[in-house]
Amino acid sequence: MALLRALPLALRTFRCSPGPRWKSNSWLSTQTCAVGCPRENNILIMGPPGAGKTTVGRIVGGRLGLPAVDVDDDVLEATWKMPVAAKLAAVGGKRFLEEEGQLLCNFSASGCVLSLTGSNPLHTEAMRHVKLSGVVVYLDVDGEDILQRLHRMKVDRIVGQETGRSIGDILRYRKPFYERWLDVRVLCGRGDTAEEVAEKVLQAVERFHNPAAETYVSTRADGEGRKARFSDVVVEGPAPDGGLYVPEKGFPKISRREWSRLVDMSYPQRALVLLEKCIHPLEVSAVDLREMVFKAYGSNFSSEEIAPVKHLMHNMYVQELFHGPTASFKDLALQLMPRLFAHCLPPMCNYLILVATSGDTGSAVLSGFGGLRGADRRRTAVLVFFPEDGVSRIQKLQMSGLARAHAKVVGVRGHFDFCQRSIKRMFGEAGLAGHLAAEYGTVLSTANSINWARLLPQVVYHSAAYLNLCRDGVIQPGDPIDVCIPTGNFGNAMSAVYAKQMGVPIRKVICASNRNRLVSDLINTGEYDLRERRLIPSRSPAIDILASSNLERFIHHVSGGDGPLVKDLFARLDQRRRFRLPDAILGRVRQEVRAGWCSEEDCLAAIGDVHTHANYVMDTHTAVAKVVAERLQDGTCPVVISSTAHYGKFAPAVLEALRAQNIPEDALEQLRMLRRAASRPGMHKDVMGCLKEAHGRERAVCQADYSLLVEQVENMLHDAFLKVL
Known part of the structure; x- marks a missing residue:
């Protein structure tokens, strides 16, 4: 946590009107969010009732020398002059949410650790307001831990709980709201102490503010080579020196208690948690990643x-x-990879996805990129090369059936290694890359497994x-x-x-x-x-x-x-x-x-x-x-x-x-x-x-000649991006 401790402190204030005023130190003046907007730097702790937000917030504040503010105690009760439970009983759940939200809309703060209420994320306007003031940390706590804590606290009703609905029902209902607003998730293992969770919060906030620490290097780099960001490696495919990109510091380690949390989750939920740990949130926000993951692994799969x-x-x-x-197993990657690719694309360029396949990759790429829509689909084309006599008849027909506008398959009278070697050669030829960029405004990329995404x-x-x-x-x-x-x-x-x-x-x-x-x-x-x-x-x-x-x-x-x-x-x-x-x-x-x-x-x-x-x-x-x-x-x-x-x-x-x-x-x-x-x-x-679908469709076949494959690339680019219909 050296980065946090070394930052300069400056006097700031935060206020809620009506209500009391506090003074605080700010540990960082401003930062830039994923869309480039300046944000004041609070740490906002979010999670369900019983997640330990208040306790964790106080520990985090103490570690950083910042005031810890609890919305329940320091804002709501100070303004209403009554306990939160009494207010809820007096006005009912619907009105309570509205009054709570409006108070938060009138609240401003900087340089503090702010523990939100469990129901704040249900109020859209309030969350939009407070999210501008800092990084939102979601305490993702195990449901059984929550229920045991609430039982010990003698809490038998929470906001939104109507007759016939259990606390567990409400917790499940609220989870998508928490995931809508988070910047970073803290996955709490079963039985984690408040001190352990607070340490995870500090690490998560430091990670959020330090995207430069998560870089990718070529497998052939000597330690002084180029360091790339996630978005770079997704779009580029292979590294410029001919190597393959890998994370410079390896993969994050997940504790046994955290793995135990994933046991009862669905496949999309597991994917989301694991990928959040591997993709920096300022490269792909947690909210955007959730949308991609749940679209990638949904009704398009025949097994729940x-x-x-x-x-x-x-x-x-x-x-x-x-x-x-x-x-094919390729779908597990290629229903998601095109969404990541489109998200990371810089503007003003067309992209040709070159693929060499020994059978299954071709169909999976055509299906995955075929799921893109709008501008992403119009500026992305796919060209698949496969050994004409090296895949099954059904695989050939399947690829032909999935070919569409901006997506073409070409059989090559050679083996897979020739197809793969030719594509690598195209990436390595600066003259070819310059020609394609000048003539067609197009950059090459790949969806083979050499691409990190x-x-x-x-x-x-x-x-x-x-x-x-x-x-x-x-x-x-x-x-x-x-x-x-x-x-x-x-x-x-x-x-x-x-x-x-x-x-x-x-x-x-x-x-x-x-x-x-x-x-x-x-x-x-x-x-x-x-x-x-x-x-x-x-x-x-x-x-x-x-x-x-x-x-x-x-x-x-x-x-x-x-x-x-x-x-x-x-x-x-x-x-x-x-x-x-x-x-x-x-x-x-x-x-x-x-x-x-x-x-x-x-x-x-x-x-x-x-x-x-x-x-x-x-x-x-x-x-x-x-x-x-x-x-x-x-x-x-x-x-x-x-x-x-x-x-x-x-x-x-x-x-x-x-x-x-x-x-x-x-x-x-x-x-x-x-x-x-x-x-x-x-x-x-x-x-x-x-x-x-493939019945009666024709497809191109060419000899195993590198120049002929380059010719197929140019024909594809002309038809996809220059041809006047």
């Missing part, structure tokens, strides 16, 4: 749980990540898997779990590593490869060698990848942020097509992850075996993870398998595994056959809908 965890067999659980609109939301579902197991009584808070992830570009696995960094007790991240086992070989041997590698098409095409982008973030992580080492390793990869990890780094890799691979035969056998014994149908990627988990996991704790796609997207392979006869050629007929063969999970309705 968003990413449910289900028992598979023995100690194995499967997290179903395919309930989003495109039936794509990777960050994935941390939430790994956290949610652990929380669901706690909620369902499978484990106790603090017990370890393993996770097993079908791994190609390593983004999904990297997000599990980051969830562990935040405090999820993940013992091992198990990486599961198919026969294109580059990631598995690197982890087991320390050797990353592309010289003799040839990509072999498989029945799990989404992980048919050799050049794994997010391994760069992982090596940066296990090396303790050694940018020069990362730069040297990947320069060797570019020049010599190989590198070897130093022994010390390889040792740290193996402390974090394990890896194995699965043959085509074992993949299909696993699908059939699980269907026979558990009456459950897996897709081919989930089957790869299941096989590897059985081999590498020791059975001493639960293992959560990431089910990354719905089995319907790989219908021919799944039907083959289920020993279906006379498999039809038509994709829709294949899905209908699967619907008859599979009982759980059910068929994904949006997959069939997309295939119907």
